Amino acid sequence: MKTTQLTAEILRKKSFLCVGLDVDMEKVPLAFRNSPTALVDFSKAIIDATVDYAVAYKPNIAFFETYGVEGMAALKEVIDYLNEKHPEIFTIADAKRGDIGNTSTRYAKAYFETLGFDAITVAPYMGKDSVEPFLAFEEKHTILLALTSNPGSNDFQRIEAHGKPLFQSVLEKAKTWEGSDRLMYVVGATRADALTEIRKIVPDAFLLVPGVGAQGGSLADVATYGLNKGVGLLVNSSRGIIYASQEEDFASAARQAAKTMQEEMALLLAQNNFI
Amino acid sequence: MKTTQLTAEILRKKSFLCVGLDVDMEKVPLAFRNSPTALVDFSKAIIDATVDYAVAYKPNIAFFETYGVEGMAALKEVIDYLNEKHPEIFTIADAKRGDIGNTSTRYAKAYFETLGFDAITVAPYMGKDSVEPFLAFEEKHTILLALTSNPGSNDFQRIEAHGKPLFQSVLEKAKTWEGSDRLMYVVGATRADALTEIRKIVPDAFLLVPGVGAQGGSLADVATYGLNKGVGLLVNSSRGIIYASQEEDFASAARQAAKTMQEEMALLLAQNNFI
Numbered sequence: 063m064k065t066t067q068l069t070a071e072i073l074r075k076k077s078f079l080c081v082g083l084d085v086d087m088e089k090v091p092l093a094f095r096n097s098p099t100a101l102v103d104f105s106k107a108i109i110d111a112t113v114d115y116a117v118a119y120k121p122n123i124a125f126f127e128t129y130g131v132e133g134m135a136a137l138k139e140v141i142d143y144l145n146e147k148h149p150e151i152f153t154i155a156d157a158k159r160g161d162i163g164n165t166s167t168r169y170a171k172a173y174f175e176t177l178g179f180d181a182i183t184v185a186p187y188m189g190k191d192s193v194e195p196f197l198a199f200e201e202k203h204t205i206l207l208a209l210t211s212n213p214g215s216n217d218f219q220r221i222e223a224h225g226k227p228l229f230q231s232v233l234e235k236a237k238t239w240e241g242s243d244r245l246m247y248v249v250g251a252t253r254a255d256a257l258t259e260i261r262k263i264v265p266d267a268f269l270l271v272p273g274v275g276a277q278g279g280s281l282a283d284v285a286t287y288g289l290n291k292g293v294g295l296l297v298n299s300s301r302g303i304i305y306a307s308q309e310e311d312f313a314s315a316a317r318q319a320a321k322t323m324q325e326e327m328a329l330l331l332a333q334n335n336f337i
Numbered sequence: 338m339k340t341t342q343l344t345a346e347i348l349r350k351k352s353f354l355c356v357g358l359d360v361d362m363e364k365v366p367l368a369f370r371n372s373p374t375a376l377v378d379f380s381k382a383i384i385d386a387t388v389d390y391a392v393a394y395k396p397n398i399a400f401f402e403t404y405g406v407e408g409m410a411a412l413k414e415v416i417d418y419l420n421e422k423h424p425e426i427f428t429i430a431d432a433k434r435g436d437i438g439n440t441s442t443r444y445a446k447a448y449f450e451t452l453g454f455d456a457i458t459v460a461p462y463m464g465k466d467s468v469e470p471f472l473a474f475e476e477k478h479t480i481l482l483a484l485t486s487n488p489g490s491n492d493f494q495r496i497e498a499h500g501k502p503l504f505q506s507v508l509e510k511a512k513t514w515e516g517s518d519r520l521m522y523v524v525g526a527t528r529a530d531a532l533t534e535i536r537k538i539v540p541d542a543f544l545l546v547p548g549v550g551a552q553g554g555s556l557a558d559v560a561t562y563g564l565n566k567g568v569g570l571l572v573n574s575s576r577g578i579i580y581a582s583q584e585e586d587f588a589s590a591a592r593q594a595a596k597t598m599q600e601e602m603a604l605l606l607a608q609n610n611f612i
Contacts (some may be wrong), residue, residue, distance in 0.1 A: 086439070124436060124443035130451040133411045160460060161399060162487040163435050164361070168399035185435060187462045187482055207462055212437040214464020217510055219528020223498035235492055328397040 064201055068152050071117045076295055076328035076337055079320060080118035080154065080270065082300030083108065083140070086150040086240045087127050087304065089305050090179065091312045099153075100234025101126060102137040106143055108304050111313040115324035118152040118296050119144055120270075141177050151294070153179045154270070166195035174202045181205055183270075186232045190239055197241025198227045203268075204245055207231050210251025211273030229256075233263040236264060246270055250320060251297070257287035268294050274323075275302035281323070285330040291335060299323060338471035339476055340457045340543060343427050344567045346392050349548050350610055351603035353568055354595060355429065355545065357575030358383065358415070361402050366579050366587045376411040381418055383579050386588040390599035393427040394419055395545075396425055416452050426448035427571070428454045428544070429480065435460040442468035449477045458523060458545075461507045466512055472516025478543075484534065486525025486548030504531075508538040521545055524552025524563075526572070543569050549598075550577035556598070557590050560586060560605040568611060575600060591604055 072078045083105050087095060094100035109119060121140055126133040144153050159169040159182065166184075173182045181203035184196055196204040209219055209229040220227045236245055249260055249275035260269070269288055273279040274297050277317050281297060299319070305317030331337045347353050358380050360369060369375035384394060411596065420429050433488040434444040441459075448457045456478035459471055471479040484494055484504040494504045511520055524535055526548035535544070544563055548554040549572050556572060563570050575595070582590030606612045 081381060083442070095597075096537075099433030122436075124434075124440045124447070128443040128447040128451060130447065131409045131413055133447075134406045138406060152403050156462070158435075158463075159399075161397075161431075165399045165535065166358070167395055168397075168403040170401040170404065172399070172475075185460045185462050187460050187493060188485050188487060189431075189491040189494070191487050210437070210463050212463060212466050214437075214466040214468075217464030218462060218503065218507065219464070221498045221503065223496045223503065227495065228498065228503070232493065247477060274361075287483060298612060301360070302575065306429055 063152055065203075065292065068117065068258050068268070071150055071152070073331070073337060075113055075117055075119055075324070076331055077324040078295045078297040078327055079116045079298055079323050080121060080296045081108065081112050081116045081157065081303055081320065082120045082298050083274070083304065084300040085304070087309060091243055091308055091310060093310070098132070101129070101133065102139045102179050105140045107313050108316055109144065109148070111140070111317040112303060113148055113151070115289040115317075115320040118149075118154060120154040120156045120298055122300070123155055123157040123214070130212045138177060141179060145178050154183065155179040155182040158183050158207065160183050160188055160192045162188065163191050165194050170196045170199055170202075174199045182244065183207065184237065193236065194240050197239065199244075199246050202244065205270050206232070206236055206245055206278040209249050209253055209256055212277065213250045215250065230259065230263060233260060236321040237264055242285050249271065251281075254280060254287055255284035257284065261290065262286065265290055266292070266294070268296060270298060272298045277301050281326055282330065285334065289334055293331070297323075297327070315332050338427055340478075343392065343543070346425055346427070347568050348606070348612060350392055350599070351606055352390055352392055352417065352599040353570045353572055353602055354391045355395050355571045355573040356383065356387050356391045356595065356599050357395045357397060357431070357547070357573050358579065359397040359575040360579070365459065367406045367586060368585070373407070376408065377402070377414045380415045382578050382588050383591055384419065384423070385462060386592040387595040388423055388426070390592075390595040391426075395431045396571055397575070398430055398432040399412050401464040406460055413452060415456060420453050427456065428583060430454040430457045432471060433458050433460050433482065435463055438470055439467050441467050445471045445474055445477075449474045458482065460526065461511065465510070468511065469515050472514065472519050474519075477519065480481055481507070481511055481520055481522050483522040484491065484528055484531055486527045486554065490525065505534065505538060508535060512539055523547065523554070526559050529555060529558035529562055531589060532559065536565065540565055541567070541569070545571045545573060547573045550574050556601055557605065560609065564609055568606070572598075572602070
């Protein structure tokens, strides 16, 4: 998918919501817990309930991989369901991969070709030749970890090097890499203050923003500091939507939680003259 | 497996060789290329040919994951083969995972429990709470990327922060984390000069050293600067062994390449009074 298509879809749905499919079998409603097909059934139910209000879905690969072969089969079913039933949806494999050249190419093929995702999250620690192989795939997107929303982001991402935090160096270098127009960046909403600096470095890139809601980030702050000319934001919510209720009414509760976020997003898009 | 068991096995085999199973279907002998079971068959043939000279095997997960569900089934067959036929072998999932807390726990379960590896490689960018979940598993080991052997390692790992390269801060912080006695570190052999500094910070940890051979690192240099009281080294070779020949004699060529490395290792262990 092209980013211009993603922007068009955001404006059509008046939403820049990404729903994170962190399908934890210890948290899904009881009716699913003993079912061998629960990973797929629960994911599909959440997609059906929320798709009117979301433009992207982000399966968390660990929650599938933990079940080995069966988990990977479930992941394939979920992404196939998204691609077949909702081809307008932007799909993100939250995999945080990254390795030397030919190995990164294999990971890229796994997620872009074998599975058919539009995007994958990638870690920057190994540098340019670990990321560029992902950038070689046309109309596919690599979402590089810049500043994450967890406490451990202070350990290295904010370490001061050459007079600035490391994550700024990551952004500055990454934007010079071959195929960098296919880069997006993960920037935690718990650090909305950092968005101003980040937007100076990567004014045109899409940012994937986790940490709104459960982790305490403010959607209004993210919009204020993060919106660019093409919207340029995907705000992710996982737990706040998919576990809005852990009872039988989980689907309607998820739908309502997604709708509430979409309505706030519509307001922010209107205030910023996008719609 | 305990590290004391690993050391005992190293001394018994007079080898600290790890064979990297980067099974690239474009490089395996022709006889395998059109076989649906080639990933497993080639891996098993390499294991059988080299197991007398190696103490560890390191499947590169990307080369399995790229084939989706079938690839994960193949990986399961390979690790089961190692665990059943060669329980004394130290098994490393070269996966370079890492994510926030509960997600890292899922990756740890995938590789330590569902698949049954002894160790997994992990990227440090997200900090303490992305790594500690892996360290909670007894007799399992987390091999943290410190200084890798690729050109891109200069981009961030060697960036100067607080008067020292970032990878040194990674080592210094990591060794303070809960369960850090289960940490090992990836240190590329192309940087043998850095091993002296690294050994000052983590004198007791095992180091997994890629980059000997094809990438130009010297085994003698690695031993000189890297050996500790418990040996503390695993030197990996992938291409130099598994593609020593790409013809019908691939197995005997792989065996010979592994034997050559083992003999050099035996000499280095003798010179350093281990055997």
